[in-house]
Amino acid sequence: MGRTLAAEVIAMTGAHKENSVRTSYDVIVIGGGAGGLNAALVLARARRSVAVVDAGEPRNAPSAHMHSFLSRDGVSPLTVLETGRAEIARYGAVRIEGRVDQVEARDEGGFVVRLDGGASLDARHVVLATGLRDQLPEIPGVRALWGGDVHFCPYCHGYEVRDQRIVVLGVHPASAGQALLLRQWSHDVVYVSHDRPLGDDERERMDARGVQVVEGSVATLLSKDGRLHAVELTDGRTVDCAGVFLFPKMSPNDSALDGLGCERDEQGWLVTDRAGRTSRPGLWAVGNVVDSRAQAVTAAGMGAAAAFALNHDLVDEEIQRDLLAHRASQDEGAVPAA
Incomplete structure (x- = not known):
């Protein structure tokens, strides 16, 4: 030694x-x-x-x-x-x-x-x-907020954003399932398709579960003083939220x-x-x-x-x-x- x-x-x-x-x-x-x-x-x-x-x-x-x-x-x-x-x-x-x-x-x-x-x-x-x-997606704001207001595991952090708006980013084959699961913690879950658009069967499951679907790609996560407040899409639309969940590689x-x-x-x-x-x-x-x-x-x-x-x-x-x-x-x- x-x-x-x-x-x-x-x-x-x-x-x-x-x-x-x-x-x-x-x-x-x-x-x-x-x-x-x-x-x-x-x-x-x-x-x-x-x-x-x-x-x-x-x-x-x-x-x-x-x-x-x-x-x-x-x-x-x-x-x-x-x-x-x-x-x-x-x-x-x-x-x-x-x-x-x-x-x-x-x-x-x-x-x-x-x-x-x-x-x-x-x-x-x-x-x-x-x-x-x-391996996080190269979306501005994700890395800075990872472990703060951006999460992966609903069982680890879902309770902390219960009954608030949660956005799930479509960045992984399992993202749709993640959105359906998170409906357990909040009545207000939004799936932003990003690069994972839904098939007909998946969309029907989202509708049945009460998950809102927003088509479009994410431009950035918006935050102030280190706290997330919205997801901004490339066409300028924003989705206000208390937390973002994504499924990393x-x-x-x-x-x-x-x-x-x-x-x-x-x-x-x-x-x-x-x-x-x-x-x-x-x-x-x-x-x-x-x-x-x-x-x-x-x-x-x-x-x-x-x-x-x-x-x-x-x-x-x-x-x-x-x-x-x-x-x-x-x-x-x-x-x-x-």
Whole structure:
């Protein structure tokens, strides 16, 4: 480990001697969101050596509050992460600020995790919890208001604009369904077609559900003092609203696993079993990096489930190792036949 990385680890763990910093762990968790931190918490409490490599760029950082997380509803997502970091440190897990360039398999088993600063760490198992990227449409105002008055998930933010006018932008094949769903939160939902005009069947569903349809392309989102107040179309018309919902294109942050040959589905997402195992033994993936629908509470549960199964796998490996050592010692101590 380079001195820069070692110094970071010392600072984060409260260690005082550089020789107390390790570079080999039972488990390295890549990503410090709810899924990664909860996996680290369970594993550290199972007395495993754990490091969390965290770039510090959570997907929900633009949001002032998180919702639908029991006991944490309405809390800042950054506060939740700060609490989680303190909890894993209490059990001896370390958090390393950095970005992983590549994960490589070792011939003798386990993995090498290479960081962007040139340092490398060894791990018996790796948990990928790096989330996904939201690719927003290039509409002026969207990026500035993302996480404020522009949202994706109705279950996360629909309640906050209940009974007010909500505009859904037609930017994704799932946008029409998003508009129909949001009718649950407000009687005043407007679908602006943008580049996703409706077919006859979709329009009939909108009419039946009471969703207003406005044909036209969006020019910009209008705001004042950081608050949205209208959507402006290219022909000059405006639609007043309290909130905008859109369905971004999503891509998993899993390039660190390129070259490991993990199985992927037809859309290119990693395939895992219910516990988070990938097709590569010792490699796990949880949260939005494998499931775009996962909220923070879901990702946390996925992290815990992976940690339980992972620890059992480590125990099985250790039992096999101990059996081999035990049998070897028995053979060495055997009395030769007369």
